[in-house]
Structure formats: structure tokens, C-alpha cells
Amino acid sequence: MAHITLDLAHSYKPRPQQDSDYALLPLAMEFQDGGAYALLGPSGCGKTTMLNIMSGLLVPSHGKVLFDGRDVTRATPQDRNIAQVFQFPVIYDTMTVAENLAFPLKNRKLPEARIRERVGRIAEMLEMSGQLDQRAAGLAADAKQKISLGRGLVREDVAAVLFDEPLTVIDPHLKWQLRRKLKQIHHELKLTLIYVTHDQVEALTFADQVVVMSRGKVMQLGTPDALFERPQHQFVGHFIGSPGMNFLPAQSAAGRLQVAGHALEQPAGRGLPEGALQVGVRPEYLALAQPGAAGALPCTVQRVQDIGTYQMLTAQVGEHLLRARFAPEQRLPAPGETAWLQVLGAHTCYYQNEELLP
């Protein structure tokens, strides 16, 4: 187990000229020993690059990787003693399930009895004890991926286990199970787990700390709660949540806030800077308000959808659309009617140049 420190940048091109040449822009990050982390971001944001740099499959073009203060930038995965699980199942076709699980241990010349014990334990954890003697090649994709997971977890002295979108090939109902299993394993073994995904539900349910990335840049590192309540960057607000945060352009001047053509009183105790701002509010916090209430805007309801566990209201204010989530039993105005929505409130965030204002 190790405390991982990154202070690096990476470009796949030999002589990077501008920001877009970098797969990872200069960043400094720390991963605490024994933490469960998720790297979350859209495809091509650099999360797999970051993972491969941590595991040692890739040497960063600039900067360093430290494990417990030791510089391992050029060390091989073996030297770093790291485990990694890939997006698509990698199994050794000619081996049985048990031999597959034992392979990382065998290569490190562990005693036979110890290998058997570890393989038995991991197989039990993954509910594969009955299949140990089966040939791995004949199994279904999800069973194969379970073997890959098992090979990642079978060594107990690893510095960290890295997962690169490991549940892509797994059926949805098994996904839940395996994710719970991983969480449970994390609690039992206290391993450092780093999990790459583009699925926010996966990231938010798995990790204690989530790293949100976009275009080679780390946008925010925080708990799922922090990402939801206080997105540091408009991208995070937009990316996290379903649907993402609503944004309205605003002009701040002399204690008043001009939002979508309506002048509102600035919330008390918030010293907002003068100039152009963006007001961000989560659909979950966009409540119905009394007509003319402070911080509320009159909106024209466009659509009300019943999505089973909640209702989704889409409303227009000026040329902007707002989405709001309501409980299924709530009585909502019909399309075409005017509804007052509480835009400014305790949970509202304010952004200038896409960055959150304190």
C-alpha cells in the first residue's frame, strides 16, 4: 500500500506546442493510502493516461510519480507492485480459472500453499469457487472479467489496484453486485483503489473521493457530496447530476443581480463581484415559489415528464431553459402556464469565468 503523489504532465507528441497537444496538462495530485478514488470524465479526457502513468505502463513526458515519497517515474509495474484491471477481460486462454488467478503470485514465486490459500479466498469473494477447475477460455464475458478482477486483487501487498472501466462488458444487474463487492473488498482489505469510469453513478457510488477530469485537466477532486453541492467549475456542475446543473447568465451591479432580463435582489451576506456571472442551480433545488417571491423567476412551463421515480419540469425563462426535478406526487403547473421557480437560494452557486465564486 502506498501514498501516491503525481506532479506531471504528459503529451503523446514529441514536442508539445500548445495545450491541446497534451493528453494531461500539468497537474499535482495526491492519493491517500487506503482510499477509494474514482477518475471521472468523458472519453478522451486523459483519465486512462493518468491511470497508465500511475501503473507504470506509461512514462510521463514531464514530471514525476512518487510512491510513499520514492521516485518511481521510470519504474516498471513490477517494481511499483501495482495491480491493474482493464476495460476488456484479459485472461490466459490455456489456463484454468484457478491457474489464471494464481498467475501473478506464481510469477512472484510465492510458496504453493500460500498461492492456494489466496486463490481460494479470492474465488470465494468473487463467488467463483465452483468454477476453479474450469478452463477460463470457455466462460462468458462477465465471468472472464471477474477473473481479471480477481487477478488484480489476488496479491495482498500491492501498492494500489487500478481499474480501467472494468465493468463496461458486464450486465447491468451484475454491475451493481460487482461494484458492491469491490466496495466490500475495499473495506476488508484497505487497499488503495483507483477506478476510472465515464459513468458518474459508478464513480459516485464507488469512491470516497472523485477526480473529475476534462480535456487533460483535473477540474475538481472532492467527495461525491462536494461535487454535487459545490461544483468548483461549471464543467463539473454540468457533468455531474442527471440532468446537470442549470446555468443562467447574470449581470451583477450595485447589489442587484440581472438574471435573464429580471432584476433580482442579491442574496444577503454574499459579496458578489461586479460584472458578468453565471448562476448555477441543480434541478433538485429548483423549487416552486410564490409569485413575486425574492430570488424567484417567472418561467413558462414547456413540458412536464413523469420519469417514474420523479417528475421533470422543463421551463423557459428568456431564451434559457431550466430543468427541475420534483417528487412524483407534487402537483405541477401545466405546459404553457407560468411558474415561479426559486433560482437564488441556499444551494445556488455563482461562477465567474467558469470558476466557482467562494
Next chain:
Amino acid sequence: MSATTKPVNQKAWFLILPVLLCVAFSAIVPLMTVVNYSVQDIISPERRVFVGTEWFAAVMRDEELHAALWRQLTFSLAVLLVEIPLGILLALSMPAQGWKASAVLVLVALSLLIPWNVVGTIWQIYGRTDIGLLGAALQSMGIDYNYTGHASDAWVTVLVMDVWHWTPLVALLCYAGLRSIPDAYYQAARIDGASKLAVFRYIQLPKMRGVLMIAVLLRFMDSFMIYTEPFVLTGGGPGNATTFLSQYLTQKAVGQFDLGPAAAFSLIYFLIILLLCFILYNWMQRVGTTAKEGAGHE
């Protein structure tokens, strides 16, 4: 005709007629001519006698033919034993990408583009002790090399020639097999701490199984039917040292005009190849599947 019965339309048969004709003229008719010859004694163009299976019996007892068959089997076995490992080794050491990969591919494939009889001629000159680079060099090193005089030298020269000519095919097939292995396998092996040998044994070799099977079958069939190159190089000599089956067959059919025995023998030849390929194919299909399954239950 009742309304429920389907209308009978036999016109579809005409549609398979072209295929039928092609196959008939390219395979069935020639084969049947051979069958026809194999059961007759053709004394002159006008006189022929039906002899039943006599030629087959005679051919089976032919000592010369037995010798040629053994020579052939040893040769094919040697070809496989040398070319398959060498081809794998070559494929493993070829660069994976960049201009080097393209350059090496062209270089490796070069010998495959040379016509058979030219290959024979190249090696005939190459191995000559007076003007050939190989022959003269070996002579000057004090090795008494002479492929026209010594049976073993001739045999080895034919083998080396075949290796030179055809190992690239095995290498190219293996190269294609290697390139189709996703990167994740190599990455996983690095993470798992596998040695180079383990990567070869557990990833590369199993993933190459399909192409290797094709390589083995192709090389076996081709080497079993080898004719042109040894014919040009040694003419089957010295003595009978490099007279392989097809050359023996040609001698019988065209040289001595023994059409009956030659026809009987070519049928047997055909069956031998079919049988050996069948056995090889099934054996290779099983290698790595059932063998492991058995081991799992120990």
C-alpha cells in the same frame, strides 16, 4: 393438382449447372481418368486390359516407392521442425510498426515471390563448388561439401533451400497472428509480472494457434508435394537421395510411361496427404484444449 401442393419447379437445377460443370472439368473428370488408368494395363493406344486392383497391390510392394515415401516423410517432418520454430522466432523479432516494419515485411516476403524453378537454379549455382558462393566458401573452409556427389549434402541442401524459400510464409502468418493480439494482454502480463517466456507461452503461442495450424498444414502439404526445386537442383540424385514422391511418380508416368502403376500410386499419394492432413488438423485442434481440461481435474 390440389391447391395445397406446392408448384413443382425444377428450374433451380439449371442454376447449379455452371458450378457442376466447373467442378466436373477441374476435378472430377481428371480424377476419374486417373481412376480409369489405375485399373487397366495400357499396352498400346489401341490395346488395354482390365486388371482390377493388381496395380495397387504391385505399387504397395514396390521397394523403391517405400524408400521414396520414407524419404518424403522424413523431409516433410524436417521441414516442419525447422520452419515452424524459425518462422515463429522470425515473427517475434520483426518490428511491430513504423517504416522498419514495412521494410522488413517486404524483405521477408521477397523469397516467396521467386518462381520455384528459379529458386532451384539459384541454389544450384549457389551450392556449386567451383563458382557458387556457398559451395566454394564451404570448400575453402575445408569442408568436403558437394551436393552432386554426397547424398547427405544433397539432402541437406534441398532442406536448406526449402527453409530459405518458405520460412517467410510461416513468419508472415505468425506475424499477422501476433499483431492481432490486443495491447491489453501485454499490459496485463506486465502487471502480473510475467517473464518474456511466460508471455510467449501463455499469450502469444495460444493466440497464434489458428495461424500456426494453417502454417503447419500449408507447409506439410507443400513439402509433401515438392517437385520443381529438387528436380532443378539435384534431379533427384545423387542416386535416389533426393527423389521425393512426386518426382518418383513423374518418372513412372512420363519417363517410363507406366500409366497404370503411376495412376494407382497417385491415388494412394492423394489419400496419404488427405489422411495426414486430417490427423494433423484434428491433433492441433485438440492441443491446448482437451490436454488442459484433463490436467485441470488432477
